[in-house]
Amino acid sequence: MANVTKKRIAIIGAGPSGLSQLIAFKQAEQEQRVELVCFERQAEWGGLWQYTALVGTYSCGEPIHSSMYRQLWSNGPKELLEYADYSFEQHFGRSITSYPPRAILYDYIIGRAAAADVRKFIHFRTTVRHVDFDDNTQQFHVTVQDLLANELQKDLIFDHVIVATGHYTIPNMPDFEGLSTFPGRVLHSHDYRGADEFVGKNLLIIGGSYSAEDIAIQCYKFGAGSITISYRSCPMAFKWPEAIKEVPLLQRIDGHTAYFKDGTSVDNIDCVILCTGYRHNHSYMAEPLRFQCTSNLYIPNNLYKGIFWSAEPRLAYLGMQNQLYTLNMFDIQAALVRDVFLDTVKLPDDDDKKRQEDIAKWQAREKTLSPEDHEGFSDLQTDYLDDVTSCCDQNTVPKFDLQRVNAGFYKFFHDKKENLITYRDQTFTSIFPPFKEASTSKIQWINNKDDSIQGYLASITTA
């Protein structure tokens, strides 16, 4: 066998996107065309879908990765993220609802990875400290740290590096006058672990996106006293229950009183929850290879086809965009990465300048969209994935009816706007033939406080 041509591939992260990549490469690995090494700093796979009650920093000095909380239920219908090669029904042996709790999604994601037998490629408790590219050898040098033995392994050599770290771990922490001396609890949504701690409390939530909306509704569900949501640019303007109100941006906090941009104030704030988003942090990448992004974009800078580092396309980044599409997007991206790295297909643009022009074209379209145009962003990400799919080897790319997914997002936006409390009780049809409708639950989401796998499965209405 021509062992010398075997390509060495490093994948950073064994969360959903890294697992998609391992699975995409699996056949080539069996054919001895690639050698796969996946570095994962956590002790288990599944990335941010793992729940832990712990917050802060591990003893090794690494930040605790997960931003998951108890009672997190999917905030998007499962039909719009289902894998093409592994269905929820296949995994659970039965039909489930459209909005399952966290434990179900985690079980599904790692269930597929276990079935594909890719765990053996993962080096757990191993964090990547440095990635550089050697112009002479045209290979990547990767330095990793074994977090248990606290040992560095320097200059591991790879032909390709794929960054699949996610970008929902390092909190974006804006400063507000008086916040660091607020005489109550201040936490970022990254460290939010459950609503039960806030029963009867008056909460100030800062943010205007998914985290703010979901944490507000969770705290309402479990009995928070009052919830004030402070937005930077525009209110989410859902039909909020009476206990929740939206106000403009926080200007300062003095004692337990918060003052807002419109001159109003709220007294007796017990707790401030910063739902102010996350930051990309790839400080372990040498500067010429480092993807940097201050605000989350659907079409990020310098990533050709949203994936390949334009200046050096032997390096790929998965899932770095703002995400409406998730698991299915990772599978499509991973397919193109595989096809390109195995030379099955060629990238349409063969130099940096042309690649940057392609990125600029897509970015121009994103710039035309106003922040509240959810349908516009869904159209954009749908067309983007259609473009990525068209670049892939058509014999092996996972096939999704993207227009059907897009229509699903439209319905999802409509359901939420209609009623934020009941949108998780709605059902969707599968995007795969025979387009079966999801099951319903015997318990409305707002009353359903059991998010265990067992409890959830027992709550499903059997047809």
Place this chain on the structure above:
Amino acid sequence: MANVTKKRIAIIGAGPSGLSQLIAFKQAEQEQRVELVCFERQAEWGGLWQYTALVGTYSCGEPIHSSMYRQLWSNGPKELLEYADYSFEQHFGRSITSYPPRAILYDYIIGRAAAADVRKFIHFRTTVRHVDFDDNTQQFHVTVQDLLANELQKDLIFDHVIVATGHYTIPNMPDFEGLSTFPGRVLHSHDYRGADEFVGKNLLIIGGSYSAEDIAIQCYKFGAGSITISYRSCPMAFKWPEAIKEVPLLQRIDGHTAYFKDGTSVDNIDCVILCTGYRHNHSYMAEPLRFQCTSNLYIPNNLYKGIFWSAEPRLAYLGMQNQLYTLNMFDIQAALVRDVFLDTVKLPDDDDKKRQEDIAKWQAREKTLSPEDHEGFSDLQTDYLDDVTSCCDQNTVPKFDLQRVNAGFYKFFHDKKENLITYRDQTFTSIFPPFKEASTSKIQWINNKDDSIQGYLASITTA
């Protein structure tokens, strides 16, 4: 001037120990004998004495350094840590009590540094990424990251490196069965910010040392429901108030019930606070230079005179030992570092083997002490500092009557054993002539809930 002989000195950290070092070198800097560069990752000086309500990770990905909490009052008498060249009375313009709150200590520490005009040497928001030693040039190479610009500066060259990072930031996080799925709040004392969040709650505190004791008493003071303290090896055995009890080590948690080693259990636990200490973390040091320590010791491994890296004594570590002595110890250590690095004095042992023998001799003494022999550890650290002092240039070493400090520690241990609630109401005499007695407060500590500088100063009884 012979500029070529000017030694370049890097100090890592601008907390209490780093500031002691800057002040120790100040005169030599004015005489153009050294060039001082201090790297500090926080935005301000004072190390862990800075309070912030924030927990977790900064946007730059660095862990939030401080472990301070609201309502932290000194847990040792100020007389036993007072600087020889800068008194509390000089700083505040009046006599104060023996146990001031955090803000007073912070103000005092940075007050001396401001008076010494050393701020100009500090590069704030700059974290050290790598330190290595070049055997050819016999110099250190230091790589730092500007956290605001997110830029690396590689291979800065220094003749000496002094590590003054502290070691109360990276939590020691032991695992217990069921802890990561505990359905309530779990936090490490590093992330504890105040007792008001725990009013009426049933707390499980895990730990058997200063953090466990102080957080238990703070939560008691502010009205926690019940407090169970779980110890690993031996109970602290203070005369606890009725709401606090000590139990053996936690075996597992199931729901809200905690099970202990002696077969007992406690139901309805709302919150688990891990007061399980901190870990040394110097992963930025190249392995041959890296101080590693799994348990905190009064006589740490590989540090000659508790300071100099035995294998390469051009590298120093300040304050890495378990600390009874604090600010005064840093000043004595910093004096010896200065004297040795400026060739004013020679280290008594000139090769690694002899230095290791000296370390081993001191460690043998530490090993004879049982964990609860507080007086024995105080004697040990007193004798240790006496030894360091004797190595210094006697004309410039800060002079402390160490036997008087040691006697103070004996009284401190006695006061605490006598009554944990009232020990902070006791007064000590200064260790410096004319040995003045501290002021008293109009309000007993247990009833004093105002820890602001203003409120504290107003509460002092005027003679």
